[in-house]
Amino acid sequence: MDVKQLPGFYAIAAADPGRLAVIDTDGSETTYGELLARVNQVSHGLRARGLGNGDVVAGVLPNGIDAVVMLMATGQVGMYYVPINWHLTEPEISYILSDCDAKVVVVHEPHAKVVPTADVGTGALAEGQPDTAPADRSSGAVMWYTSGTTGFPKGVQRPLPGTEPEAIAPLYAWFFGEVVDLVPGDEVHLVTSPMYHSAPCAHTQFALHFGHTVVITPRFEPVNILELIERHRVTNAMMVPTMFHRMLQLPEEVRTRYDLSSLRQVIHTGAACPVAVKQGIMDWWGPVLYEYYGSTESTIAFSVKPHDWLARPGTVGKPAPMFEAKILDEKGDELPAGEPGMIYVKSGLGTFEYRKDPAKTAASMRGEWYAPGDIGYMDEDGFLFLCDRRTDLIVSGGVNIYPAEIEAALLEHPAVADVAVIGVPDEEWGHNVVALVQPVEGVEAGPELTAGLLEHCAPRIARFKHPRVIEYRDELPRTPTGKLSRSKVRQEYLDAM
Structure with missing residues (x-):
């Protein structure tokens, strides 16, 4: 039928x-x-x-x-x-x-x-x-x-x-x-x-x-x-x-x-x-x-x-x-094409509220516009490119660094099974970029792999984005749908310092 x-x-x-x-x-x-x-x-x-x-x-x-x-x-x-x-x-x-x-x-x-x-x-x-x-x-x-x-x-x-x-x-x-x-x-x-x-x-x-x-x-x-x-x-x-x-x-x-x-x-x-x-x-x-x-x-x-x-x-x-969508700066002003800022969306499919939490509902909205919490920019044709979540942004030496960009570069290396990049407080720089890498099974973690990963990064991302520290982990925490919990990784790392 x-x-x-x-x-x-x-x-x-x-x-x-x-x-x-x-x-x-x-x-x-x-x-x-x-x-x-x-x-x-x-x-x-x-x-x-x-x-x-x-x-x-x-x-x-x-x-x-x-x-x-x-x-x-x-x-x-x-x-x-x-x-x-x-x-x-x-x-x-x-x-x-x-x-x-x-x-x-x-x-x-x-x-x-x-x-x-x-x-x-x-x-x-x-x-x-x-x-x-x-x-x-x-x-x-x-x-x-x-x-x-x-x-x-x-x-x-x-x-x-x-x-x-x-x-x-x-x-x-x-x-x-x-x-x-x-x-x-x-x-x-x-x-x-x-x-x-x-x-x-x-x-x-x-x-x-x-x-x-x-x-x-x-x-x-x-x-x-x-x-x-x-x-x-x-x-x-x-x-x-x-x-x-x-x-x-x-x-x-x-x-x-x-x-x-x-x-x-x-x-x-x-x-x-x-x-x-x-x-x-x-x-x-x-x-x-x-x-x-x-x-x-x-x-x-x-x-x-x-x-x-x-x-x-x-x-x-x-x-x-x-x-509908727009990109706003911290003051709420709309940004031109190519400029990263907070993403806001407005839906014609209906509204939502957080059950029993009107304050949280209000905090997530700017009028009719909702902020998913991500930073991104739109090109001249209106196509969106994501940078990262606002909460994961690393500011080092006054420069915005997006962990997802570094993770994407490292994941291209055949020895990397998984990776989490976090910002760790530093007195001089504000934050240092730290990469926690889960090597592919059978690959030995150590100075030789670290040197290879940094060499791999050279043609892919600017030097100021390179991890200052690379450490190795047997496994990284992900949700059952595959989302990396950077906040959990960051907290575990800071607790162990």
């Missing part, structure tokens, strides 16, 4: 119940009809517990069918769904549950002790409930918790649309089509990252609204990803730059073993991607990398398609449809 004219998951599942919806982490398959039946049962089950429009449901769930069910069940009965990182400690999970006022919590069996009052899986909610559509359907929303750079995490809450899902699905389908060329039809989406993060969660949801088959991985493993792409003829996926770097480190004989010709869109976000890394993947996979820049708060604010990026390597794109 041609699903291109059907407005989203619920309509597609009703019209084409035999369509393959999900291939789970264990290889088990669920059709659209089976998924909709379970989703409807859980929607009824939530209402049977006394929940209504605007109430909050939380899930402490790994990647898998239960996470998908909770996402789609709350999405048709006007509820907020809070996916929680199951790697968090018990106090961290308890804080989020208290802050969001979750009335129902669903957990995976291993986490049952963390939340003794929670439902283990979706079975209890679904049991005895009808599999027909609930009455008075209305769109829910996902409320992701984000900590930004400091402090306790805060829920990013958007007003509920107040309309049934079928009324808003076409708008979002149009938007995704404009920015990353995704369209409804017989496509296959690969989930490579934890679904408690905003981008993987949103892409899973909209893959189903497009009628795509969703293939779910429990975690990112380079060879497994390549195997799944070949086996299921994956056409689109969402990844982050550190994944690309790890795959490029695979031996040539492994990289050429798999047929990746089905790929049409590999969408990446979450962190700046070094030019050499992105170019290396395009050389391998072809011009299939789509990039967007934004945040949990701003959603997709800028986007760039493969050929535009190849014409302007390093850009994260132009403002997405329904978005």
